[in-house]
Amino acid sequence: MTPLNPDHLARLAQADPKLKPLTERFGHIQYRLREGSFPALLRLIVEQQLSVKAADTIVGRLQAGLGDVSPQALLSHDEDLLRGYGLSRPKIAYARALAQAIHAGTFDADSLRDLDIDAAADKLLALKGIGRWTAEVYLMFSEGRLDLFPVGDVALREALGWLDQRDSRPDEKYCAERAKVWSPFRSVASHLLWAWYGAVKRGEATREL
Numbered sequence: 001m002t003p004l005n006p007d008h009l010a011r012l013a014q015a016d017p018k019l020k021p022l023t024e025r026f027g028h029i030q031y032r033l034r035e036g037s038f039p040a041l042l043r044l045i046v047e048q049q050l051s052v053k054a055a056d057t058i059v060g061r062l063q064a065g066l067g068d069v070s071p072q073a074l075l076s077h078d079e080d081l082l083r084g085y086g087l088s089r090p091k092i093a094y095a096r097a098l099a100q101a102i103h104a105g106t107f108d109a110d111s112l113r114d115l116d117i118d119a120a121a122d123k124l125l126a127l128k129g130i131g132r133w134t135a136e137v138y139l140m141f142s143e144g145r146l147d148l149f150p151v152g153d154v155a156l157r158e159a160l161g162w163l164d165q166r167d168s169r170p171d172e173k174y175c176a177e178r179a180k181v182w183s184p185f186r187s188v189a190s191h192l193l194w195a196w197y198g199a200v201k202r203g204e205a206t207r208e209l
Contacts, residue, residue, distance in 0.1 A: 001030035008146070008185045012192075016181050018163055019189060021209040026195040031188070036142035037109040038102055039069045041127075044134045045094050046087070058086035071099035094129025101127060109142075117145055140187050149179035149186040159193035162200075162207040 009027050013020040034040050046062070047055040062085050066073040074082075074095055082092045101107035107127060112120040117139060124135035133152035139145040150156060151172040160178060161169045170178070182189040199205035 001033055002144075004029060004031055004188060004191065008188045012182055012185055012189055016189075018209075019182070019192065022163075022192040022196055025205070026192050026199075029191060029195045031144070031191060032141050033144055034141045036138075038071055038098065040142045041098055041109070041124075041130070041134075041138060042069065042074070042095055044138055045091055045098065045129055048091070048131075048134065061085040062087075071103040074099045075103065090129070097128035098130075112139070113143060117147060120145075140190070146187045147184040149175065149182070149190055151175040151179070153190075155197045156190055156193050159197040159200075162196070163193070163209075 004027055006027070009023040013023045034043075042062070043055070043059055046058050050058075063069055065081065065085050066077065079089070079092055082095070083089070087095065098107075102109070107123070112123060115123065120139055120143075121132070121135045124130050124138060125132065131152070133150050136148045136150040137153075140148045140150070154169070157169050157172070157175050160175055164170070164178070179186050179189065196205060200207055
């Protein structure tokens with residue numbers, strides 16, 4: 001993890017005054033960074049449509065069972081073993097497809113660094129089981145890309161609804177358009193909204209700024 005850049009926060013507050021209270025309240029948080037390549041993508045596949053706690057449990061079982069979290073290790077385990085770790089059949093298929101692509105050399109996560117955000121996302125989206133949310137979160141957390149706002153993330157959309165004082169959670173189209181004002185630091189705005197959402201859910205903050 002790395003501290004949020006004060007210059008990025010100042011520019012966000014200037015571009016969108018509604019964000020200023022969040023930059024003041026949550027500007028101390030860390031930008032979340034993860035390892036990349038196969039372990040990170042496998043974890044994101046596990047996390048799809050699961051709570052953080054449930055995903056952490058399954059990832060822990062996978063790490064213990066595989067030993068080395070690598071494409072080769074996963075491919076050496078049959079479906080029954082992988083199901084025993086808590087993976088569903090669709091997620092096993094996605095994990096195996098990812099492992100096979102890396103093992104065969106048809107996908108190289110390191111090559112994403114040389115691509116712009118859209119091209120890197122397209123390369124990830126070509127993998128079975130990797131959707132827009134997974135691709136964008138990977139680029140944000142594992143590559144530190146600063147200009148992403150994953151509109152498929154329910155927590156972000158909920159928090160954006162609070163920010164704009166909407167009566168209901170905004171849809172993806174609204175959020176994509178709304179987030180443009182935060183470019184080129186949409187990932188930083190995402191972190192602020194996630195921090196606010198978490199604080200509200202823990203009873204440490206309110207929806208009113």
